[in-house]
Amino acid sequence: MIDNKLPKQAVNELHRKVGRNILLYQKIELAMKDLIAKNNTSGKTDELSKIFEKRLQDNGKKTLGGLTQSFINDFFKSGEKCEHKFDDKQPSIGLNISINTEDVSEIEKKYQGVVSSRNFIVHNFLERYIFASVEDCAEAEFYLDSEYDKAKLFLNDLLGIYDLLNEFAQKLQSESEYIVKRIQKFTDADGISKHMASDVIQGLKREDGWIVLSNASNILRAEHPELFADMKNYGHNSLKQIMNSSNLFEFYSEETLKGGRRDLFRLK
Structure with a gap:
């Protein structure tokens, strides 16, 4: 123990x-x-x-x-x-x-x-x-x-x-579109996580090492809109869920200046 x-x-x-x-x-x-x-x-x-x-x-x-x-x-x-x-x-x-x-x-x-x-x-x-x-x-x-x-x-x-x-x-x-989607679900979701771990996204780090998820999402959506056509194809409802399933990232929620909350992430 x-x-x-x-x-x-x-x-x-x-x-x-x-x-x-x-x-x-x-x-x-x-x-x-x-x-x-x-x-x-x-x-x-x-x-x-x-x-x-x-x-x-x-x-x-x-x-x-x-x-x-x-x-x-x-x-x-x-x-x-x-x-x-x-x-x-x-x-x-x-x-x-x-x-x-x-x-x-x-x-x-x-x-x-x-x-x-x-x-x-x-x-x-x-x-x-x-x-x-x-x-x-x-x-x-x-x-x-x-x-x-x-x-x-x-x-x-x-x-x-x-x-x-x-x-x-x-x-x-x-x-059979069904089989194609089931096979792609795993690999496409993993591909999204690889994009979020890329040098481009990691260049958004703040001094404390955290990245604002919404900022990274906006960049990825602009460069690869096809990845966001239908999140449910990957078996998840959000970008955060997809990233979390890859086990590459850890997440943190902080309060904004306006009293709301936002998600941040970083590589483990």
Whole structure:
């Protein structure tokens, strides 16, 4: 258990990073559920959405470990040619990644490593780290930062697969706009967050390091109005919700001179 005598700042930072890592693992889990549900989906045009929702419900019952094994089996094919034919009457969408037989174990090791790290933080973190000093907190923070970086790279790989699936989905756009939107929801929202983390937006920092959200939003809307065509396409109702889902930013609300309130943000 964390010692109450430790500096409050050190304890709060440790708590923040534990939460940050867990949220990232949840994004990985959600991405896997969605990808598995979409991949190798086929059926009549008016049935595709129901098929996808049924598969998504089935994935909701699986643990991260079970999802990981399903993902490997579904997407990675050893020594096979990966081709998908498109049928106008019964369209399908799918992606299989061809790998060498000897690479299978490395893929499994990489994916299972993410599961092990997530389980350790959720179930065994306090058993491993004894928080008797600031140094102990620093050691735990170093571990959390290291695992966060690995998980972020892993999520980026999943986003890359989203991009590939999106290419296939574009071919089905006239038959099933539904699938296209579900695939784009994740990647487009992530793209908006990348814009908000860009040098242009970060150049709006005040001396205290915070950026007024409305100022940044006005610039992004002027340069990329297409991103704001319909926020609900991304599964969120506001720019702040989209940014918050990326886990890249922290937010702060301050009172204005006229007695109102405004949101500010900065990179974590």
